[in-house]
Amino acid sequence: MAWQDTLNARGWKVPFVGKSLFQIGKDLRPKIDRVIMENSLIPDAAVQDKAPFPWIAKLEEKWQDIRDEAVRIRAEEIPSLGDISFDHGRIAADRRWRAFFLKGYGYTMESNARRAPITSALLEQVPGLVTANFSVLEAGGHIPRHWGMTKGMLTWHLALKSPKEREKCRMTLEEGDTVHTLHWDDGESFLFDDMFNHEVWNETDEDRYILLIQVKRPCRWRGNLLQNLFLKGVRHSRFVQDIRKAIESEGARLAK
Ligand SMILES: [Fe+2]
Secondary structure, eight states: OHHHHHHHHTTOOOSSTTOOTTTTTTTHHHHHHHHHHHTBSSOOOSEEOSTTOHHHHHHHHTHHHHHHHHHHSOGGGSOBHHHHOGGGGGGGOSTTEEEEEEEETTEEOHHHHHTOHHHHHHHTTOTTEEEEEEEEEOTTOEEEEEOOSOTTEEEEEEEEEOOSSGGGEEEEEEETTEEEEEOOOTTOEEEEOTTSOEEEEEOSSSOEEEEEEEEEOOBOHHHHHHHHHHHHHHHHSHHHHHHHHHHHHHHHHHHO
16 A cells, blocks of 8 residues: 555655554544543443334344345355454354454445345435444353444344343343353344443354444434544554455355
8 A cells, every 4th residue: 555655755644544443543532432422322221222223123024034144145155254354263263153244434345235235225314333243152152352443333143043042141241240141032122332341151052143243322413523533543553454355255256
């Protein structure tokens, strides 16, 4: 990237370009989060009320159509998150966590989106959408305790295919002294803030399918401005570009 070299030669810092997630504004992120939270229009809670998000009911209504598209793509065709995203590192070490990306940071994964046309059309109706993927946690899979990268987004799970042994497939979400235990029930959904520590287990012999969407946290303009700048930065980071390249080359390989 010539313009980047020019900037580097002049000693100007480009905070996001080419950086891994870990490197993205380690010092900057807490400051950005503080401004976002000062301007947040919703409370700082681990589990969020779905009412301020009218698109949720619309997608819940269509959950069977979404499910049909997701399960048609068999788990073994969906890449492990650790294979497409170097930066997910430790938490994606378990190859049984698979992600079929439809949208991310303004990019549409065209070859994937074509395989899920109904879901992709519904995603167009989600205001402030940042990422969307079918997330599969195979039988026996475990995602170690971790937290997200910004207060600027919320994560929504729509359960598409939940294991029958409901209690053995769960996510814990820590909020101070309270530990929320969340389960997936077909057609139902929950919204949460992934900056609270969470951990996921599927101790059943069935794969779990969900639609996972990340949306912008509703904020007043100042928070919104920083949120947009941050997400723009992430869009150009190695974190997003690596995933994009991996998905595109996988798509090209399958098209041959
Ligand atoms: Fe997470």
